[in-house]
Amino acid sequence: MTVTVMSDRIGRSIHELPTPSVLIDLPTLHRNIEQMMGVARDSDVALRPHWKTSKCAEVGRLQLGAGAVGLTAATAAEVEALVDAGFDDIFWAYSPVGAHRIRTALRTAQRARVLIGLDSLAAAEPLAEAAVAEGIEFEVRLEVDTGLGRAGVDADDALTVARRLARMPGLVLEGVFTHEGHVQGVGADPERRMSTGTAAGRLLVEVAETLRADGLEIPGVSVGSTAGARSAPRVAGVTEARPGTYVYGDENQVAIGTVDPGDTAMTVLSSVISTQRGEPVLVDAGIKAMSSDGGMHGDGRIGTVVSDGGGLISVGHEEHGFLRGSSPLQVGDLIRVRPNHACGLTNMHSHVFAVEDGVVVDIWPVLGRH
Ligand SMILES: Cc1ncc(COP(=O)(O)O)c(C=O)c1O
Structure with a gap:
Protein backbone atom coordinates (compact mmCIF):
# COMPACT_ATOMS: atom_id res chain seq x y z
CA MET A 1 0.00 0.00 0.00
CA ILE A 24 -3.97 29.82 -2.30
CA ASP A 25 -2.37 31.48 -5.29
CA LEU A 26 0.95 32.78 -4.00
CA PRO A 27 1.65 35.63 -6.42
CA THR A 28 -1.87 36.98 -5.81
CA LEU A 29 -1.42 36.64 -2.05
CA HIS A 30 1.87 38.56 -2.14
CA ARG A 31 0.28 41.26 -4.28
CA ASN A 32 -2.70 41.64 -1.92
CA ILE A 33 -0.40 41.92 1.09
CA GLU A 34 1.74 44.60 -0.56
CA GLN A 35 -1.26 46.47 -1.91
CA MET A 36 -3.01 46.76 1.48
CA MET A 37 0.26 47.75 3.12
CA GLY A 38 0.40 50.58 0.58
CA VAL A 39 -3.19 51.58 1.35
CA ALA A 40 -2.38 51.75 5.08
CA ARG A 41 0.79 53.75 4.44
CA ASP A 42 -1.11 56.21 2.22
CA SER A 43 -3.60 56.67 5.06
CA ASP A 44 -0.75 57.06 7.55
CA VAL A 45 -2.02 54.31 9.84
CA ALA A 46 -0.50 51.13 11.20
CA LEU A 47 -1.77 47.89 9.68
CA ARG A 48 -2.86 45.08 11.98
CA PRO A 49 -4.57 42.54 9.68
CA HIS A 50 -7.30 40.31 11.03
CA TRP A 51 -5.77 36.84 10.98
CA LYS A 52 -9.07 34.94 10.98
CA THR A 53 -9.14 35.06 7.20
CA SER A 54 -6.09 32.80 6.85
CA LYS A 55 -5.33 31.25 10.26
CA CYS A 56 -2.01 30.34 8.66
CA ALA A 57 1.19 31.30 10.47
CA GLU A 58 2.88 31.61 7.08
CA VAL A 59 0.40 34.27 5.94
CA GLY A 60 0.76 36.16 9.22
CA ARG A 61 4.54 36.17 8.79
CA LEU A 62 4.21 37.52 5.25
CA GLN A 63 1.94 40.29 6.54
CA LEU A 64 4.39 41.24 9.29
CA GLY A 65 7.28 40.98 6.83
CA ALA A 66 5.54 43.53 4.60
CA GLY A 67 5.25 45.98 7.51
CA ALA A 68 2.17 45.10 9.58
CA VAL A 69 2.66 46.00 13.26
CA GLY A 70 0.88 42.91 14.56
CA LEU A 71 -2.18 40.78 13.97
CA THR A 72 -5.81 40.77 15.07
CA ALA A 73 -7.67 37.68 16.29
CA ALA A 74 -11.25 36.84 17.23
CA THR A 75 -11.23 33.54 19.07
CA ALA A 76 -9.28 32.24 22.06
CA ALA A 77 -7.98 29.42 19.86
CA GLU A 78 -6.60 31.95 17.37
CA VAL A 79 -4.85 33.91 20.11
CA GLU A 80 -3.30 30.75 21.56
CA ALA A 81 -2.24 29.53 18.11
CA LEU A 82 -0.64 32.86 17.26
CA VAL A 83 1.31 32.99 20.51
CA ASP A 84 2.37 29.35 20.13
CA ALA A 85 3.61 30.20 16.63
CA GLY A 86 5.77 33.00 18.05
CA PHE A 87 3.68 36.08 17.22
CA ASP A 88 4.19 38.64 19.95
CA ASP A 89 1.83 41.54 19.27
CA ILE A 90 -1.84 40.60 19.02
CA PHE A 91 -5.09 42.47 19.30
CA TRP A 92 -7.80 40.11 20.52
CA ALA A 93 -10.83 42.03 19.22
CA TYR A 94 -13.46 40.08 21.13
CA SER A 95 -14.89 40.41 24.62
CA PRO A 96 -13.08 37.97 26.96
CA VAL A 97 -16.25 36.53 28.43
CA GLY A 98 -16.06 33.23 30.33
CA ALA A 99 -13.39 31.47 32.35
CA HIS A 100 -11.80 29.87 29.27
CA ARG A 101 -11.15 33.24 27.65
CA ILE A 102 -9.71 34.65 30.87
CA ARG A 103 -7.41 31.63 31.04
CA THR A 104 -6.27 32.32 27.47
CA ALA A 105 -5.66 35.95 28.34
CA LEU A 106 -3.55 34.98 31.35
CA ARG A 107 -1.64 32.24 29.54
CA THR A 108 -0.81 34.27 26.45
CA ALA A 109 -0.08 37.58 28.18
CA GLN A 110 3.00 35.99 29.73
CA ARG A 111 4.49 35.38 26.30
CA ALA A 112 3.22 38.19 24.09
CA ARG A 113 1.58 41.60 24.05
CA VAL A 114 -2.12 40.77 23.91
CA LEU A 115 -4.41 43.80 23.72
CA ILE A 116 -7.96 42.83 24.58
CA GLY A 117 -11.12 44.35 23.11
CA LEU A 118 -14.32 44.57 25.13
CA ASP A 119 -17.52 46.55 25.27
CA SER A 120 -18.82 46.30 28.83
CA LEU A 121 -17.89 46.53 32.47
CA ALA A 122 -19.40 43.08 32.91
CA ALA A 123 -16.76 41.70 30.55
CA ALA A 124 -14.00 43.84 32.06
CA GLU A 125 -14.50 43.05 35.75
CA PRO A 126 -13.52 39.35 35.76
CA LEU A 127 -10.54 40.18 33.54
CA ALA A 128 -9.43 42.91 35.93
CA GLU A 129 -9.84 40.58 38.93
CA ALA A 130 -7.73 37.90 37.22
CA ALA A 131 -5.04 40.45 36.40
CA VAL A 132 -4.90 41.71 39.99
CA ALA A 133 -4.71 38.14 41.31
CA GLU A 134 -1.75 37.47 38.99
CA GLY A 135 -0.11 40.82 39.67
CA ILE A 136 -0.24 41.84 35.99
CA GLU A 137 -2.04 44.42 33.86
CA PHE A 138 -4.00 43.87 30.67
CA GLU A 139 -4.14 46.51 27.97
CA VAL A 140 -7.73 46.86 26.82
CA ARG A 141 -9.55 48.66 24.04
CA LEU A 142 -13.16 49.75 24.26
CA GLU A 143 -15.30 48.70 21.31
CA VAL A 144 -17.62 51.36 19.89
CA ASP A 145 -20.52 50.61 17.56
CA THR A 146 -20.18 52.98 14.61
CA GLY A 147 -23.14 51.63 12.67
CA LEU A 148 -22.84 47.87 12.24
CA GLY A 149 -25.22 47.22 15.14
CA ARG A 150 -23.21 44.31 16.50
CA ALA A 151 -20.97 44.60 19.56
CA GLY A 152 -19.71 47.91 20.94
CA VAL A 153 -20.98 50.66 23.21
CA ASP A 154 -22.99 53.48 21.67
CA ALA A 155 -20.75 56.48 21.12
CA ASP A 156 -22.76 58.47 23.69
CA ASP A 157 -22.05 55.89 26.39
CA ALA A 158 -18.34 55.50 25.67
CA LEU A 159 -17.14 58.12 28.18
CA THR A 160 -19.04 56.65 31.10
CA VAL A 161 -17.73 53.14 30.40
CA ALA A 162 -14.20 54.34 29.60
CA ARG A 163 -13.93 56.29 32.88
CA ARG A 164 -14.82 53.18 34.84
CA LEU A 165 -12.44 51.01 32.80
CA ALA A 166 -9.59 53.44 33.30
CA ARG A 167 -10.04 53.25 37.07
CA MET A 168 -10.08 49.45 37.24
CA PRO A 169 -6.93 48.02 38.84
CA GLY A 170 -5.38 45.43 36.54
CA LEU A 171 -6.50 47.14 33.32
CA VAL A 172 -4.88 49.83 31.19
CA LEU A 173 -7.24 51.46 28.73
CA GLU A 174 -5.13 51.67 25.56
CA GLY A 175 -7.71 52.82 23.05
CA VAL A 176 -10.96 52.47 21.18
CA PHE A 177 -11.89 50.33 18.22
CA THR A 178 -14.70 49.57 15.81
CA HIS A 179 -15.49 47.09 13.06
CA GLU A 180 -17.17 49.15 10.32
CA GLY A 181 -18.59 46.01 8.71
CA HIS A 182 -21.70 47.92 7.65
CA VAL A 183 -19.63 49.47 4.86
CA GLN A 184 -19.84 46.11 3.13
CA GLY A 185 -23.61 46.11 3.58
CA VAL A 186 -23.83 49.41 1.70
CA GLY A 187 -22.99 47.43 -1.44
CA ALA A 188 -21.57 48.36 -4.80
CA ASP A 189 -21.83 52.17 -4.68
CA PRO A 190 -18.28 53.44 -4.05
CA GLU A 191 -19.45 56.90 -2.96
CA ARG A 192 -21.78 55.48 -0.35
CA ARG A 193 -19.05 53.14 0.85
CA MET A 194 -16.68 56.09 1.12
CA SER A 195 -19.17 58.22 3.07
CA THR A 196 -20.20 55.34 5.36
CA GLY A 197 -16.60 54.37 6.13
CA THR A 198 -15.61 57.99 6.65
CA ALA A 199 -18.54 58.53 9.02
CA ALA A 200 -17.51 55.46 11.02
CA GLY A 201 -13.92 56.69 11.28
CA ARG A 202 -15.06 60.19 12.29
CA LEU A 203 -17.38 58.88 14.98
CA LEU A 204 -14.59 56.78 16.48
CA VAL A 205 -12.15 59.71 16.41
CA GLU A 206 -14.78 61.92 18.07
CA VAL A 207 -15.15 59.33 20.83
CA ALA A 208 -11.37 59.21 21.29
CA GLU A 209 -11.23 63.01 21.52
CA THR A 210 -14.04 63.11 24.07
CA LEU A 211 -12.17 60.58 26.20
CA ARG A 212 -8.93 62.55 25.89
CA ALA A 213 -10.70 65.78 26.82
CA ASP A 214 -11.69 63.99 30.02
CA GLY A 215 -8.05 63.29 30.80
CA LEU A 216 -7.79 59.73 29.52
CA GLU A 217 -4.85 58.72 27.40
CA ILE A 218 -6.15 57.08 24.25
CA PRO A 219 -3.27 56.25 21.92
CA GLY A 220 -5.10 53.58 19.90
CA VAL A 221 -7.94 54.45 17.50
CA SER A 222 -8.47 51.32 15.46
CA VAL A 223 -10.88 50.69 12.58
CA GLY A 224 -11.11 47.51 10.58
CA SER A 225 -12.70 46.02 7.48
CA THR A 226 -11.85 45.30 3.88
CA ALA A 227 -14.79 47.20 2.41
CA GLY A 228 -13.92 50.24 4.56
CA ALA A 229 -10.14 50.00 4.15
CA ARG A 230 -9.98 52.93 1.76
CA SER A 231 -12.24 55.23 3.78
CA ALA A 232 -12.30 54.82 7.58
CA PRO A 233 -8.49 54.77 8.06
CA ARG A 234 -8.13 57.99 6.06
CA VAL A 235 -9.91 60.00 8.74
CA ALA A 236 -7.35 62.10 10.62
CA GLY A 237 -6.92 60.68 14.12
CA VAL A 238 -7.37 57.02 13.18
CA THR A 239 -4.15 55.22 14.07
CA GLU A 240 -4.67 51.63 12.92
CA ALA A 241 -6.52 49.55 10.30
CA ARG A 242 -7.46 45.87 10.66
CA PRO A 243 -8.74 44.53 7.34
CA GLY A 244 -8.79 40.76 7.09
CA THR A 245 -10.56 39.44 4.00
CA TYR A 246 -8.37 41.44 1.58
CA VAL A 247 -5.57 38.93 1.98
CA TYR A 248 -7.44 36.25 0.02
CA GLY A 249 -10.41 38.19 -1.35
CA ASP A 250 -13.75 36.47 -1.96
CA GLU A 251 -16.96 36.68 -3.95
CA ASN A 252 -18.64 38.96 -1.40
CA GLN A 253 -15.92 41.55 -1.96
CA VAL A 254 -15.92 41.02 -5.73
CA ALA A 255 -19.72 41.48 -5.79
CA ILE A 256 -19.45 45.01 -4.40
CA GLY A 257 -16.27 45.95 -6.24
CA THR A 258 -13.89 46.18 -3.27
C1 LIG B 1 -13.47 43.07 14.86
C2 LIG B 1 -13.13 42.88 13.42
N1 LIG B 1 -12.10 43.59 12.90
C3 LIG B 1 -11.72 43.43 11.61
C4 LIG B 1 -12.40 42.57 10.76
C5 LIG B 1 -11.94 42.42 9.33
O1 LIG B 1 -12.96 42.77 8.42
P1 LIG B 1 -12.96 42.19 6.93
O2 LIG B 1 -13.16 40.74 7.02
O3 LIG B 1 -14.07 42.94 6.26
O4 LIG B 1 -11.67 42.53 6.32
C6 LIG B 1 -13.48 41.82 11.27
C7 LIG B 1 -14.21 40.90 10.40
O5 LIG B 1 -15.25 40.39 10.68
C8 LIG B 1 -13.84 41.98 12.63
O6 LIG B 1 -14.86 41.28 13.17
Whole structure:
Protein backbone atom coordinates (compact mmCIF):
# COMPACT_ATOMS: atom_id res chain seq x y z
CA MET A 1 0.00 0.00 0.00
CA THR A 2 1.35 3.46 -0.87
CA VAL A 3 0.83 6.12 1.76
CA THR A 4 0.95 9.68 0.45
CA VAL A 5 2.35 11.98 3.07
CA MET A 6 1.44 15.62 2.76
CA SER A 7 4.92 16.83 1.90
CA ASP A 8 4.96 14.47 -1.12
CA ARG A 9 2.48 16.79 -2.73
CA ILE A 10 4.90 19.70 -2.83
CA GLY A 11 6.20 20.21 -6.36
CA ARG A 12 3.25 18.33 -7.88
CA SER A 13 0.62 19.72 -10.22
CA ILE A 14 -2.65 20.76 -8.58
CA HIS A 15 -4.29 18.19 -10.86
CA GLU A 16 -2.83 15.50 -8.61
CA LEU A 17 -4.38 16.89 -5.42
CA PRO A 18 -7.33 15.29 -3.68
CA THR A 19 -10.58 17.22 -3.99
CA PRO A 20 -12.02 19.28 -2.51
CA SER A 21 -8.81 21.18 -1.62
CA VAL A 22 -8.20 24.84 -0.85
CA LEU A 23 -5.67 26.54 -3.13
CA ILE A 24 -3.97 29.82 -2.30
CA ASP A 25 -2.37 31.48 -5.29
CA LEU A 26 0.95 32.78 -4.00
CA PRO A 27 1.65 35.63 -6.42
CA THR A 28 -1.87 36.98 -5.81
CA LEU A 29 -1.42 36.64 -2.05
CA HIS A 30 1.87 38.56 -2.14
CA ARG A 31 0.28 41.26 -4.28
CA ASN A 32 -2.70 41.64 -1.92
CA ILE A 33 -0.40 41.92 1.09
CA GLU A 34 1.74 44.60 -0.56
CA GLN A 35 -1.26 46.47 -1.91
CA MET A 36 -3.01 46.76 1.48
CA MET A 37 0.26 47.75 3.12
CA GLY A 38 0.40 50.58 0.58
CA VAL A 39 -3.19 51.58 1.35
CA ALA A 40 -2.38 51.75 5.08
CA ARG A 41 0.79 53.75 4.44
CA ASP A 42 -1.11 56.21 2.22
CA SER A 43 -3.60 56.67 5.06
CA ASP A 44 -0.75 57.06 7.55
CA VAL A 45 -2.02 54.31 9.84
CA ALA A 46 -0.50 51.13 11.20
CA LEU A 47 -1.77 47.89 9.68
CA ARG A 48 -2.86 45.08 11.98
CA PRO A 49 -4.57 42.54 9.68
CA HIS A 50 -7.30 40.31 11.03
CA TRP A 51 -5.77 36.84 10.98
CA LYS A 52 -9.07 34.94 10.98
CA THR A 53 -9.14 35.06 7.20
CA SER A 54 -6.09 32.80 6.85
CA LYS A 55 -5.33 31.25 10.26
CA CYS A 56 -2.01 30.34 8.66
CA ALA A 57 1.19 31.30 10.47
CA GLU A 58 2.88 31.61 7.08
CA VAL A 59 0.40 34.27 5.94
CA GLY A 60 0.76 36.16 9.22
CA ARG A 61 4.54 36.17 8.79
CA LEU A 62 4.21 37.52 5.25
CA GLN A 63 1.94 40.29 6.54
CA LEU A 64 4.39 41.24 9.29
CA GLY A 65 7.28 40.98 6.83
CA ALA A 66 5.54 43.53 4.60
CA GLY A 67 5.25 45.98 7.51
CA ALA A 68 2.17 45.10 9.58
CA VAL A 69 2.66 46.00 13.26
CA GLY A 70 0.88 42.91 14.56
CA LEU A 71 -2.18 40.78 13.97
CA THR A 72 -5.81 40.77 15.07
CA ALA A 73 -7.67 37.68 16.29
CA ALA A 74 -11.25 36.84 17.23
CA THR A 75 -11.23 33.54 19.07
CA ALA A 76 -9.28 32.24 22.06
CA ALA A 77 -7.98 29.42 19.86
CA GLU A 78 -6.60 31.95 17.37
CA VAL A 79 -4.85 33.91 20.11
CA GLU A 80 -3.30 30.75 21.56
CA ALA A 81 -2.24 29.53 18.11
CA LEU A 82 -0.64 32.86 17.26
CA VAL A 83 1.31 32.99 20.51
CA ASP A 84 2.37 29.35 20.13
CA ALA A 85 3.61 30.20 16.63
CA GLY A 86 5.77 33.00 18.05
CA PHE A 87 3.68 36.08 17.22
CA ASP A 88 4.19 38.64 19.95
CA ASP A 89 1.83 41.54 19.27
CA ILE A 90 -1.84 40.60 19.02
CA PHE A 91 -5.09 42.47 19.30
CA TRP A 92 -7.80 40.11 20.52
CA ALA A 93 -10.83 42.03 19.22
CA TYR A 94 -13.46 40.08 21.13
CA SER A 95 -14.89 40.41 24.62
CA PRO A 96 -13.08 37.97 26.96
CA VAL A 97 -16.25 36.53 28.43
CA GLY A 98 -16.06 33.23 30.33
CA ALA A 99 -13.39 31.47 32.35
CA HIS A 100 -11.80 29.87 29.27
CA ARG A 101 -11.15 33.24 27.65
CA ILE A 102 -9.71 34.65 30.87
CA ARG A 103 -7.41 31.63 31.04
CA THR A 104 -6.27 32.32 27.47
CA ALA A 105 -5.66 35.95 28.34
CA LEU A 106 -3.55 34.98 31.35
CA ARG A 107 -1.64 32.24 29.54
CA THR A 108 -0.81 34.27 26.45
CA ALA A 109 -0.08 37.58 28.18
CA GLN A 110 3.00 35.99 29.73
CA ARG A 111 4.49 35.38 26.30
CA ALA A 112 3.22 38.19 24.09
CA ARG A 113 1.58 41.60 24.05
CA VAL A 114 -2.12 40.77 23.91
CA LEU A 115 -4.41 43.80 23.72
CA ILE A 116 -7.96 42.83 24.58
CA GLY A 117 -11.12 44.35 23.11
CA LEU A 118 -14.32 44.57 25.13
CA ASP A 119 -17.52 46.55 25.27
CA SER A 120 -18.82 46.30 28.83
CA LEU A 121 -17.89 46.53 32.47
CA ALA A 122 -19.40 43.08 32.91
CA ALA A 123 -16.76 41.70 30.55
CA ALA A 124 -14.00 43.84 32.06
CA GLU A 125 -14.50 43.05 35.75
CA PRO A 126 -13.52 39.35 35.76
CA LEU A 127 -10.54 40.18 33.54
CA ALA A 128 -9.43 42.91 35.93
CA GLU A 129 -9.84 40.58 38.93
CA ALA A 130 -7.73 37.90 37.22
CA ALA A 131 -5.04 40.45 36.40
CA VAL A 132 -4.90 41.71 39.99
CA ALA A 133 -4.71 38.14 41.31
CA GLU A 134 -1.75 37.47 38.99
CA GLY A 135 -0.11 40.82 39.67
CA ILE A 136 -0.24 41.84 35.99
CA GLU A 137 -2.04 44.42 33.86
CA PHE A 138 -4.00 43.87 30.67
CA GLU A 139 -4.14 46.51 27.97
CA VAL A 140 -7.73 46.86 26.82
CA ARG A 141 -9.55 48.66 24.04
CA LEU A 142 -13.16 49.75 24.26
CA GLU A 143 -15.30 48.70 21.31
CA VAL A 144 -17.62 51.36 19.89
CA ASP A 145 -20.52 50.61 17.56
CA THR A 146 -20.18 52.98 14.61
CA GLY A 147 -23.14 51.63 12.67
CA LEU A 148 -22.84 47.87 12.24
CA GLY A 149 -25.22 47.22 15.14
CA ARG A 150 -23.21 44.31 16.50
CA ALA A 151 -20.97 44.60 19.56
CA GLY A 152 -19.71 47.91 20.94
CA VAL A 153 -20.98 50.66 23.21
CA ASP A 154 -22.99 53.48 21.67
CA ALA A 155 -20.75 56.48 21.12
CA ASP A 156 -22.76 58.47 23.69
CA ASP A 157 -22.05 55.89 26.39
CA ALA A 158 -18.34 55.50 25.67
CA LEU A 159 -17.14 58.12 28.18
CA THR A 160 -19.04 56.65 31.10
CA VAL A 161 -17.73 53.14 30.40
CA ALA A 162 -14.20 54.34 29.60
CA ARG A 163 -13.93 56.29 32.88
CA ARG A 164 -14.82 53.18 34.84
CA LEU A 165 -12.44 51.01 32.80
CA ALA A 166 -9.59 53.44 33.30
CA ARG A 167 -10.04 53.25 37.07
CA MET A 168 -10.08 49.45 37.24
CA PRO A 169 -6.93 48.02 38.84
CA GLY A 170 -5.38 45.43 36.54
CA LEU A 171 -6.50 47.14 33.32
CA VAL A 172 -4.88 49.83 31.19
CA LEU A 173 -7.24 51.46 28.73
CA GLU A 174 -5.13 51.67 25.56
CA GLY A 175 -7.71 52.82 23.05
CA VAL A 176 -10.96 52.47 21.18
CA PHE A 177 -11.89 50.33 18.22
CA THR A 178 -14.70 49.57 15.81
CA HIS A 179 -15.49 47.09 13.06
CA GLU A 180 -17.17 49.15 10.32
CA GLY A 181 -18.59 46.01 8.71
CA HIS A 182 -21.70 47.92 7.65
CA VAL A 183 -19.63 49.47 4.86
CA GLN A 184 -19.84 46.11 3.13
CA GLY A 185 -23.61 46.11 3.58
CA VAL A 186 -23.83 49.41 1.70
CA GLY A 187 -22.99 47.43 -1.44
CA ALA A 188 -21.57 48.36 -4.80
CA ASP A 189 -21.83 52.17 -4.68
CA PRO A 190 -18.28 53.44 -4.05
CA GLU A 191 -19.45 56.90 -2.96
CA ARG A 192 -21.78 55.48 -0.35
CA ARG A 193 -19.05 53.14 0.85
CA MET A 194 -16.68 56.09 1.12
CA SER A 195 -19.17 58.22 3.07
CA THR A 196 -20.20 55.34 5.36
CA GLY A 197 -16.60 54.37 6.13
CA THR A 198 -15.61 57.99 6.65
CA ALA A 199 -18.54 58.53 9.02
CA ALA A 200 -17.51 55.46 11.02
CA GLY A 201 -13.92 56.69 11.28
CA ARG A 202 -15.06 60.19 12.29
CA LEU A 203 -17.38 58.88 14.98
CA LEU A 204 -14.59 56.78 16.48
CA VAL A 205 -12.15 59.71 16.41
CA GLU A 206 -14.78 61.92 18.07
CA VAL A 207 -15.15 59.33 20.83
CA ALA A 208 -11.37 59.21 21.29
CA GLU A 209 -11.23 63.01 21.52
CA THR A 210 -14.04 63.11 24.07
CA LEU A 211 -12.17 60.58 26.20
CA ARG A 212 -8.93 62.55 25.89
CA ALA A 213 -10.70 65.78 26.82
CA ASP A 214 -11.69 63.99 30.02
CA GLY A 215 -8.05 63.29 30.80
CA LEU A 216 -7.79 59.73 29.52
CA GLU A 217 -4.85 58.72 27.40
CA ILE A 218 -6.15 57.08 24.25
CA PRO A 219 -3.27 56.25 21.92
CA GLY A 220 -5.10 53.58 19.90
CA VAL A 221 -7.94 54.45 17.50
CA SER A 222 -8.47 51.32 15.46
CA VAL A 223 -10.88 50.69 12.58
CA GLY A 224 -11.11 47.51 10.58
CA SER A 225 -12.70 46.02 7.48
CA THR A 226 -11.85 45.30 3.88
CA ALA A 227 -14.79 47.20 2.41
CA GLY A 228 -13.92 50.24 4.56
CA ALA A 229 -10.14 50.00 4.15
CA ARG A 230 -9.98 52.93 1.76
CA SER A 231 -12.24 55.23 3.78
CA ALA A 232 -12.30 54.82 7.58
CA PRO A 233 -8.49 54.77 8.06
CA ARG A 234 -8.13 57.99 6.06
CA VAL A 235 -9.91 60.00 8.74
CA ALA A 236 -7.35 62.10 10.62
CA GLY A 237 -6.92 60.68 14.12
CA VAL A 238 -7.37 57.02 13.18
CA THR A 239 -4.15 55.22 14.07
CA GLU A 240 -4.67 51.63 12.92
CA ALA A 241 -6.52 49.55 10.30
CA ARG A 242 -7.46 45.87 10.66
CA PRO A 243 -8.74 44.53 7.34
CA GLY A 244 -8.79 40.76 7.09
CA THR A 245 -10.56 39.44 4.00
CA TYR A 246 -8.37 41.44 1.58
CA VAL A 247 -5.57 38.93 1.98
CA TYR A 248 -7.44 36.25 0.02
CA GLY A 249 -10.41 38.19 -1.35
CA ASP A 250 -13.75 36.47 -1.96
CA GLU A 251 -16.96 36.68 -3.95
CA ASN A 252 -18.64 38.96 -1.40
CA GLN A 253 -15.92 41.55 -1.96
CA VAL A 254 -15.92 41.02 -5.73
CA ALA A 255 -19.72 41.48 -5.79
CA ILE A 256 -19.45 45.01 -4.40
CA GLY A 257 -16.27 45.95 -6.24
CA THR A 258 -13.89 46.18 -3.27
CA VAL A 259 -11.70 43.34 -4.58
CA ASP A 260 -10.90 42.81 -8.23
CA PRO A 261 -11.76 39.29 -9.48
CA GLY A 262 -8.10 38.94 -10.47
CA ASP A 263 -7.04 39.62 -6.89
CA THR A 264 -8.80 36.65 -5.29
CA ALA A 265 -6.10 34.28 -4.08
CA MET A 266 -8.34 31.57 -2.61
CA THR A 267 -10.18 28.94 -4.64
CA VAL A 268 -11.51 25.49 -3.93
CA LEU A 269 -10.38 22.77 -6.31
CA SER A 270 -13.30 20.43 -6.91
CA SER A 271 -14.15 17.41 -9.07
CA VAL A 272 -17.25 16.71 -11.09
CA ILE A 273 -18.69 13.60 -9.49
CA SER A 274 -21.97 13.07 -11.37
CA THR A 275 -23.71 14.29 -14.50
CA GLN A 276 -26.75 12.04 -14.11
CA ARG A 277 -29.11 15.00 -13.81
CA GLY A 278 -27.65 16.83 -16.78
CA GLU A 279 -28.10 20.16 -15.05
CA PRO A 280 -27.22 20.60 -12.25
CA VAL A 281 -23.85 18.94 -12.56
CA LEU A 282 -22.76 17.57 -9.18
CA VAL A 283 -19.36 18.50 -7.81
CA ASP A 284 -17.64 17.55 -4.55
CA ALA A 285 -17.64 21.13 -3.24
CA GLY A 286 -20.73 21.09 -0.99
CA ILE A 287 -21.23 23.10 2.17
CA LYS A 288 -18.55 21.17 4.10
CA ALA A 289 -15.99 22.42 1.60
CA MET A 290 -17.43 25.85 0.80
CA SER A 291 -19.35 26.89 3.94
CA SER A 292 -22.92 28.00 3.37
CA ASP A 293 -22.30 31.71 3.86
CA GLY A 294 -24.73 33.58 1.65
CA GLY A 295 -23.37 35.54 -1.28
CA MET A 296 -23.94 39.25 -1.69
CA HIS A 297 -25.45 38.70 -5.14
CA GLY A 298 -28.59 37.59 -3.34
CA ASP A 299 -28.99 34.63 -5.69
CA GLY A 300 -28.20 32.00 -3.07
CA ARG A 301 -24.98 30.85 -4.73
CA ILE A 302 -22.45 29.18 -2.46
CA GLY A 303 -19.58 29.49 -4.93
CA THR A 304 -18.59 30.97 -8.27
CA VAL A 305 -16.68 28.84 -10.76
CA VAL A 306 -13.63 30.71 -12.01
CA SER A 307 -12.11 27.98 -14.18
CA ASP A 308 -12.97 27.50 -17.87
CA GLY A 309 -16.62 26.67 -18.38
CA GLY A 310 -17.85 28.91 -15.56
CA GLY A 311 -21.13 28.42 -13.75
CA LEU A 312 -22.39 28.85 -10.21
CA ILE A 313 -22.74 26.40 -7.37
CA SER A 314 -26.30 27.29 -6.57
CA VAL A 315 -27.10 24.84 -3.79
CA GLY A 316 -24.96 22.72 -1.51
CA HIS A 317 -25.62 19.55 0.39
CA GLU A 318 -22.88 18.44 2.75
CA GLU A 319 -20.62 16.81 0.15
CA HIS A 320 -22.52 17.73 -3.03
CA GLY A 321 -22.47 21.06 -4.82
CA PHE A 322 -25.13 21.68 -7.49
CA LEU A 323 -23.40 23.40 -10.39
CA ARG A 324 -25.53 25.29 -12.92
CA GLY A 325 -24.72 27.35 -15.96
CA SER A 326 -21.38 25.77 -16.83
CA SER A 327 -20.35 24.56 -20.26
CA PRO A 328 -20.56 20.74 -20.60
CA LEU A 329 -18.47 18.84 -18.08
CA GLN A 330 -17.52 15.18 -17.67
CA VAL A 331 -17.23 13.10 -14.51
CA GLY A 332 -13.72 13.61 -13.16
CA ASP A 333 -13.24 17.11 -14.63
CA LEU A 334 -11.67 19.60 -12.24
CA ILE A 335 -13.10 23.04 -11.56
CA ARG A 336 -11.95 25.93 -9.34
CA VAL A 337 -14.49 27.74 -7.23
CA ARG A 338 -14.29 31.16 -5.60
CA PRO A 339 -15.98 31.11 -2.17
CA ASN A 340 -18.47 33.72 -1.01
CA HIS A 341 -16.66 34.25 2.26
CA ALA A 342 -12.97 33.46 2.64
CA CYS A 343 -12.90 33.55 6.47
CA GLY A 344 -15.77 31.08 6.85
CA LEU A 345 -14.18 28.73 4.35
CA THR A 346 -10.78 28.78 6.05
CA ASN A 347 -12.25 27.48 9.27
CA MET A 348 -13.60 24.36 7.51
CA HIS A 349 -10.24 23.05 6.30
CA SER A 350 -7.25 21.66 8.17
CA HIS A 351 -4.70 22.90 5.61
CA VAL A 352 -4.39 24.89 2.40
CA PHE A 353 -2.11 24.40 -0.60
CA ALA A 354 0.02 27.39 -1.59
CA VAL A 355 0.31 27.21 -5.37
CA GLU A 356 2.08 29.01 -8.17
CA ASP A 357 1.52 28.37 -11.88
CA GLY A 358 -0.58 25.32 -11.08
CA VAL A 359 2.13 23.69 -8.95
CA VAL A 360 2.00 23.12 -5.17
CA VAL A 361 4.73 25.20 -3.54
CA ASP A 362 3.87 24.64 0.11
CA ILE A 363 1.24 23.22 2.45
CA TRP A 364 0.08 25.41 5.30
CA PRO A 365 -1.81 24.13 8.32
CA VAL A 366 -4.90 26.08 9.33
CA LEU A 367 -4.38 26.80 13.04
CA GLY A 368 -6.70 27.60 15.91
CA ARG A 369 -9.88 26.35 14.29
CA HIS A 370 -11.80 25.61 17.48
C1 LIG B 1 -13.47 43.07 14.86
C2 LIG B 1 -13.13 42.88 13.42
N1 LIG B 1 -12.10 43.59 12.90
C3 LIG B 1 -11.72 43.43 11.61
C4 LIG B 1 -12.40 42.57 10.76
C5 LIG B 1 -11.94 42.42 9.33
O1 LIG B 1 -12.96 42.77 8.42
P1 LIG B 1 -12.96 42.19 6.93
O2 LIG B 1 -13.16 40.74 7.02
O3 LIG B 1 -14.07 42.94 6.26
O4 LIG B 1 -11.67 42.53 6.32
C6 LIG B 1 -13.48 41.82 11.27
C7 LIG B 1 -14.21 40.90 10.40
O5 LIG B 1 -15.25 40.39 10.68
C8 LIG B 1 -13.84 41.98 12.63
O6 LIG B 1 -14.86 41.28 13.17
